[in-house]
Each structure stands twice: as structure tokens, then as C-alpha cells.
Amino acid sequence: MQRHPREGWKAARQIMEARTGRRVSRRDFLRTSAGAGIALPSLAAIMAACTNPRETGAEGSGAAAIGNATPDNPRTLPVVGEPIADGLESEKGATLQIYNWDAYMWRKVIEEFCAEEDCDYEWTTFNNMEEAVTKIQSGQFNFDVFFPTYDVLGKLVVGEFLRPLNKSYIPNLSNVWEEMQSPFYDVGSQYSVPYVVYSTGISYRRDIISDEEIHNADNPRAMLWDPQYNGKVGVYDSSRDTIAFALQYLGIDDINTEDEAELQKASDALQELSDLVNARVSINGSYARLPKGDFTLHESWSGDINAGWGYVPEYTQENFETLGYWYDGTGPVDNDLITVGAKGENPVLAHKFLNFFLDYQHAMDNYSWNGYQPPQTQADIDSLTKTEGRYSAEAKWAPPVTYVPEWMPDAVVQREWFGSDAVRLLELTPEGDEKWNAVWEEFNAG
Numbered sequence: 001m002q003r004h005p006r007e008g009w010k011a012a013r014q015i016m017e018a019r020t021g022r023r024v025s026r027r028d029f030l031r032t033s034a035g036a037g038i039a040l041p042s043l044a045a046i047m048a049a050c051t052n053p054r055e056t057g058a059e060g061s062g063a064a065a066i067g068n069a070t071p072d073n074p075r076t077l078p079v080v081g082e083p084i085a086d087g088l089e090s091e092k093g094a095t096l097q098i099y100n101w102d103a104y105m106w107r108k109v110i111e112e113f114c115a116e117e118d119c120d121y122e123w124t125t126f127n128n129m130e131e132a133v134t135k136i137q138s139g140q141f142n143f144d145v146f147f148p149t150y151d152v153l154g155k156l157v158v159g160e161f162l163r164p165l166n167k168s169y170i171p172n173l174s175n176v177w178e179e180m181q182s183p184f185y186d187v188g189s190q191y192s193v194p195y196v197v198y199s200t201g202i203s204y205r206r207d208i209i210s211d212e213e214i215h216n217a218d219n220p221r222a223m224l225w226d227p228q229y230n231g232k233v234g235v236y237d238s239s240r241d242t243i244a245f246a247l248q249y250l251g252i253d254d255i256n257t258e259d260e261a262e263l264q265k266a267s268d269a270l271q272e273l274s275d276l277v278n279a280r281v282s283i284n285g286s287y288a289r290l291p292k293g294d295f296t297l298h299e300s301w302s303g304d305i306n307a308g309w310g311y312v313p314e315y316t317q318e319n320f321e322t323l324g325y326w327y328d329g330t331g332p333v334d335n336d337l338i339t340v341g342a343k344g345e346n347p348v349l350a351h352k353f354l355n356f357f358l359d360y361q362h363a364m365d366n367y368s369w370n371g372y373q374p375p376q377t378q379a380d381i382d383s384l385t386k387t388e389g390r391y392s393a394e395a396k397w398a399p400p401v402t403y404v405p406e407w408m409p410d411a412v413v414q415r416e417w418f419g420s421d422a423v424r425l426l427e428l429t430p431e432g433d434e435k436w437n438a439v440w441e442e443f444n445a446g
Contacts, residue, residue, distance in 0.1 A: 068427045069185040076187040077157045083166040084347045094346045096121040099143035106369035113356045136161055144344035145353055150185040151427040162191045163340045169351035172358035177375040192337040193354050196372035197413045201327030203286045203300035214326045221249040224297050225276050232296035233277040234285035239440035240425050245299050246270050258432035263439050270443040302411040307371025327410040332425050333417045367403055373413045384412050
């Protein structure tokens with residue numbers, strides 16, 4: 001369902017509210033920032049304050065000292081703080097504090113965990129990573145478990161916001177793809193476990209655009225720039241994903257480029273997207289608004305459109321079969337994480353929560369609801385589109401219980417896409433982050 005736009009205005013607004021001591025509306029914020037020449041802070045700027053002052057010195061400081069993680073440059077994160085001891089009992093009568101994207105985990109599975117552990121839970125949501133980091137940094141919220149993107153993991157570690165894991169509580173880590181048991185961004189899984197994997201492609205209405213038309217197109221991404229779909233095109237409110245989409249539309253393979261000429265081309269292409277089709281920026285366009293007919297085409301994460309069955313006007317097979325997804329292996333593939341908070345009051349329970357969601361059946365139950373695929377070794381990739389359908393007394397037909405519609409096979413994430421030549425959205429340098437942010441601000445201003 002709704003996942004993570006990485007860029008947005010909310011974090012900057014919260015900083016302004018903290019400085020002024022009053023509520024700032026979106027309109028007031030935009031008026032004030034435009035008039036005063038205030039630029040939206042990038043994630044790099046927000047995270048700069050996360051540097052542990054004890055780590056500073058002549059040899060380098062903070063997150064910058066540990067370098068950017070890439071598949072060719074794996075990163076072993078420093079151990080900051082102490083893991084919990086072995087063999088501890090879960091905290092009794094606890095309320096587990098979950099800090100997560102909206103609609104990104106099936107509450108039914110969380111309730112099963114709480115029934116097993118005799119606990120309660122509170123789920124606090126955020127809309128983008130800036131917002132989440134700002135709240136954590138300001139001390140507004142002490143979480144037990146948190147769902148970050150891996151491009152901020154090292155900075156969160158250096159800022160002492162995450163607790164090193166004691167993997168004796170997480171034996172189910174062995175259930176996931178081997179390459180994700182010690183990933184390039186966290187060698188040895190010292191702070192994180194993988195949650196789900198996904199690709200970035202195009203969702204579309206199959207009753208308007210046929211599967212053959214989009215799959216046989218020379219450049220399917222160019223369809224979002226086609227004036228015949230004016231007013232019916234959407235992109236994510238996410239700078240990294242949407243700028244990368246524009247780069248690939250132009251044939252630029254390096255989706256982590258910091259080259260100013262290439263980024264200017266992406267900026268021009270996004271402006272053209274606005275001019276040609278009046279493209280709309282959305283958070284929920286792919287999984288909620290495309291099924292309702294607001295969009296014909298939308299930049300899409302595989303899990304979003306796979307979960308679109310929950311938003312069709314009626315649960316009929318005819319309505320459900322209007323949803324399609326295109327991906328050809330050239331776009332980004334990524335994964336999200338679960339971590340344990342350094343200041344959470346229930347660290348044992350948090351470790352057991354991670355282990356619970358790495359259990360094969362629990363992970364697959366969650367997948368059947370939220371549409372995002374867990375990297376479970378036991379899952380038979382070839383069988384994920386073999387649906388039987390589920391029935392009830394209230395309806396003759398209901399969405400399939402397993403896991404991806406047979407007419408949408410591109411939404412199945414293949415393990416081989418995560419090889420050494422995988423297309424990944426990687427952490428940018430602070431300078432690169434500012435360049436990308438400038439492109440995004442110009443697009444939003446237009």
C-alpha cells in the first residue's frame with residue numbers, strides 16, 4: 001500500500017513551526033518560503049544534525065566518516081551502544097511503539113503477534129523519511145521498531161537512534177534471501193533486517209491501455225509524456241524515484257547521477273511532463289486513485305498496484321482485472337528495512353517482533369494484504385501468480401488470496417534482479433543530494 005515518498009515539504013514545515021512556535025499551514029509555508037528565499041532542506045541537511053559530536057575529529061566525522069554504501073563498496077556500520085543481553089524475557093504488559101509508513105503492514109498480523117506475546121501496540125505513521133527523521137531527532141517520539149530506507153541507515157546509527165541487534169533473538173533472519181542476510185548497506189545485519197522488496201515501473205488501466213500496447217512499446221516510460229493522457233498521469237511525491245524515472249525515460253542509465261548536465265535534462269523532461277499532460281504528484285495515486293479511474297498511467301511501485309484490489313469500486317473480477325503493471329527489469333529494485341530504536345522501552349519485544357515478521361507464514365500473510373513481497377527463500381516465485389480466489393457468503397467473487405494476479409506477472413519481484421548489476425537508488429553525497437533537491441523544487445514550483 002502507501003510506501004515512502006523520500007522528499008516533501010512536511011519536514012521543513014515542522015522545522016519552521018519549531019522555530020516560530022505556531023502552526024504553519026501548507027499555503028503559509030509556501031508563501032513564506034518563497035518570499036524569504038527559503039529552500040526546502042534536503043535529507044542530507046536534516047540528517048547533518050544527527051552526527052554524534054563524540055565522533056568528530058581530525059580524521060573525519062559523523063556519517064561522512066563511514067562513507068556511502070554501494071554494492072561495490074559494502075559498509076560495516078560502527079557499533080554504537082550495546083546490544084541487549086541473551087536470554088531475556090519479553091517486557092510484560094508492554095505497548096510496542098511502531099513507527100511505520102501508513103498502510104504498510106497488516107494489523108491482523110500485528111495483533112497475532114500481540115496475542116502471542118501478551119502485549120498491546122501503538123502505530124504512529126509518517127508520510128516521508130524527512131518527517132520521520134525530524135520527529136526522531138527532536139525527541140518527539142521514542143520508537144521500539146522503525147521502518148527506514150537503507151540510504152539513511154548509517155546516519156541514524158551515527159546519531160545513536162538505533163540499537164545494535166542481538167541476532168540470537170532473530171533466528172528467522174535465515175529465512176530470507178542469503179544476500180539480504182548481510183547486505184551491502186549493513187554488512188552482518190548489525191542494525192537492520194529486510195522487510196519487503198519491490199520494483200519501480202508503471203501501473204495502468206488495462207481497460208484503456210492493453211497489455212500488448214505497453215509491453216510492446218519501444219519506450220513504455222514515454223507513454224506518461226503522451227498528450228492523449230492529459231490529466232490522467234501521475235508520479236510519486238518522491239524526488240529520488242521520480243527524477244530517476246525521468247532519467248530512464250531519457251535513456252540515462254545512471255539513476256544516481258550527480259552530473260549537472262544530466263540532472264538538467266531530467267529537470268527539463270519533468271517540466272515537459274507538466275506541460276504536456278498536466279502530471280499530478282500523488283502519494284496514493286497508484287494503489288488508490290488509479291483503481292477508481294482518476295489516473296490512466298502512474299509511476300508505480302510493484303507492491304502499490306498489487307494492493308490496488310482494495311480500492312476498486314466493487315469487488316468484482318471485472319473491476320479487479322482493470323489493473324495492470326509494467327516492469328522490464330531495467331528500472332530500480334529496492335528493499336525496505338525494520339530496525340530497533342535505541343531509546344525504546346521494549347527492546348526484547350522489538351527483537352521478537354522482527355523475528356515474527358521474518359517467519360515465513362507471517363511474512364506471506366502480510367504480503368497477501370499489503371501487496372509487498374517479502375524476500376522469503378521458501379516462497380516459490382513461480383507460484384505467486386497462481387490464484388485460486390477466496391469466496392464468502394457476502395460475495396460470489398473476492399480478490400485472490402495468493403499473492404499477485406495472474407495477468408500482472410511483472411509485479412512479482414525476481415531474486416536475480418538483486419545481483420551485482422542491480423539497478424538501485426543509492427545514497428547520494430551531500431552535494432548530490434542538494435542538486436537533486438533543486439531539480440525537485442523546480443518541478444514542484446512548476
